[in-house]
Structure formats: structure tokens, C-alpha cells
Amino acid sequence: MNTVRILLSLAAHYNWQILQYDVKNAFLHGDLDEEIYMNIPSGFEGNTSNKVCKLKKALYGQKQFPRAWFRRFAKVMKESGYKQSQGDHTLFIKHSVAGGVTVFLVYVDDIIVTGNDEREKHELKQRLATKFEIKELGKLKYFLGIEVTYSTQGIFISQQNYVTDLLAEIGNIGCKPVSTPMDPNHKLGEAKEEPMVDKRMYQRLVGRLIYFALTRPNIAYSVSVISQFMHDPREPHLQVAYRV
Structure with missing residues (x-):
């Protein structure tokens, strides 16, 4: 939450636009690096005695799948030239040659993006769309139970x-x-x-x-x-x- 507050204060100070994205079925994008089996789902027709399902993709409900999803997500961000913050691993930052900056924060499947490099933000959106199924939610209004409103005096947060x-x-x-x-x-x-x-x-x-x-x-x-x-x-x- 300290990172969220810092991003909001930076956006208010520099008049940066804050955009929000949602990753559809985030955990399904995780790569499995181990063999995982599950029971045959109820309602499956046919002889299922002594048989189990071997997963090809991550599913919701398993402890290791959130880590698998974030590991793949972080890999994509680093391949795109972003540096992962050591103070908050959910924060990714990229500085352009022209002096612009793009800041990216993710919480499970909720993403907020801000900065002054409009070209990079547009390219990042297209890059993510090719790797994952994302939905643009427009200007940030609601994040982690916090409502965000804007005025000429700055950004106001409430719950x-x-x-x-x-x-x-x-x-x-x-x-x-x-x-x-x-x-x-x-x-x-x-x-x-x-x-x-x-x-x-x-x-x-x-x-x-x-x-x-x-x-x-x-x-x-x-x-x-x-x-x-x-x-x-x-x-x-x-x-x-x-x-x-």
C-alpha cells in the first residue's frame, strides 16, 4: 500500500495519467515447471477407475499457481526492458532514452500504469495483449478497496x-x-x-x-x-x- 500511495502522489505531482488493466483468468497464464495431477472432475463420463488428470495449465485453487503466474508475468516485463524493484517486487520501472519513465504495478490480476512516456505505455499495452488476455479499464477509479477521484487540486482517495x-x-x-x-x-x-x-x-x-x-x-x-x-x-x- 505504501507503493500505491507513492505512485498516486507522483501522478498528482507530475500530472501523470493513471491507467488500470485487468488480466482475464490470470492464473491460467502461469507456466507449470512440475508435474501436477488432480482427481477426475465429477460428471466425467467413461471408465475413470485408477485414473487422474495431468494438468497442462495452471488452475485456480493451488498454492503454487499464483507464483507460477507472477513468475511468467515478471519474465515478460523484464524481456520488455523493465527493471523489477527490489523494495517491492510487484513494481516494474522503465526509463526511456529520451528521459521518459513508465511505472507498472501489479496485484494478482489488477494492474496500474503511470508515467510520462505515452509511446511506451501504448507499446506496453500491445505487448501484454499478445502475451495475455487483458482488459483496459480506463482511468484508475478503484484499486484494492480504495476509491480514487480527481480534481484540479490533485487526487483524493477514500474507502x-x-x-x-x-x-x-x-x-x-x-x-x-x-x-x-x-x-x-x-x-x-x-x-x-x-x-x-x-x-x-x-x-x-x-x-x-x-x-x-x-x-x-x-x-x-x-x-x-x-x-x-x-x-x-x-x-x-x-x-x-x-x-x-
Whole structure:
């Protein structure tokens, strides 16, 4: 997410256009470098006793297939002259002779491209189309649960749909806002004497709040406090989480 924020800030500063692409059936493009077998699918007609299927292509659901897909994708990018970032392996960068730059970020099958080299971006799109089945989604509007909007003042990111879904999930869709995410006079401790709450539910709630803090840094401190009690959540901790 730090890489995403940096790309958005660069695009806003230099007025670069950000495009988004989607790779159709991404995992099916992975090359298998080992023999993998699977059971005969149900409904297959004929004598299937003591028989299995040998895979020629990667399928969804296997642990090694995401790696196989990304390995092939990275190979194609490097063959196209892109350098893979050592700080974030999902980031690829290419500098042109004329001084232009093209930046490419991939997350599973979602791709965002930005930079000031329009010719390279066009050639890259054609190159990818010959190697994979891609769909151009136009200007970046939604990525990893983050909504992106543009104005003359820059780029604005938010997670309105994300938090609306979260409120609906916990049954607080009609709640009223408060001025602070946490009561400044409230000291939160272990609270061993208080009733226990559903540990998994609490951890999921706090985990989603941690992700929401990406676009709402004003709740970051409060979320860091309630995340300290994930091992043994009690009723007071849950109430503070609901307030956040």
C-alpha cells in the first residue's frame, strides 16, 4: 500500500495519467515447471477407475499457481526492458532514452500504469495483449478497496464503500458520528474481570479498521490501541472498537 500511495502522489505531482488493466483468468497464464495431477472432475463420463488428470495449465485453487503466474508475468516485463524493484517486487520501472519513465504495478490480476512516456505505455499495452488476455479499464477509479477521484487540486482517495460494508456487517449502518475516534480520558487495559467477546469477530473488526486507516490516518492511534488486545478481547475493548 505504501507503493500505491507513492505512485498516486507522483501522478498528482507530475500530472501523470493513471491507467488500470485487468488480466482475464490470470492464473491460467502461469507456466507449470512440475508435474501436477488432480482427481477426475465429477460428471466425467467413461471408465475413470485408477485414473487422474495431468494438468497442462495452471488452475485456480493451488498454492503454487499464483507464483507460477507472477513468475511468467515478471519474465515478460523484464524481456520488455523493465527493471523489477527490489523494495517491492510487484513494481516494474522503465526509463526511456529520451528521459521518459513508465511505472507498472501489479496485484494478482489488477494492474496500474503511470508515467510520462505515452509511446511506451501504448507499446506496453500491445505487448501484454499478445502475451495475455487483458482488459483496459480506463482511468484508475478503484484499486484494492480504495476509491480514487480527481480534481484540479490533485487526487483524493477514500474507502466509502469499504466502510459502508463494514458498518453493515456489524449492524451499525444507522450509527451517529462522534467527534473523536476514542475518548481521550478513557484508559484501556487488560480488563480480565470483564465479559469475553468473540475473539475471531474482534480480530476481523480490528483488521478491517487497520486497513481503513490507510485513507483515514486520524484513526491510526486508536486502532493501534485496540489492536493490542486481539489475544484476549473483552467487552470494553469491543465497545471502543465500535466507537472507532
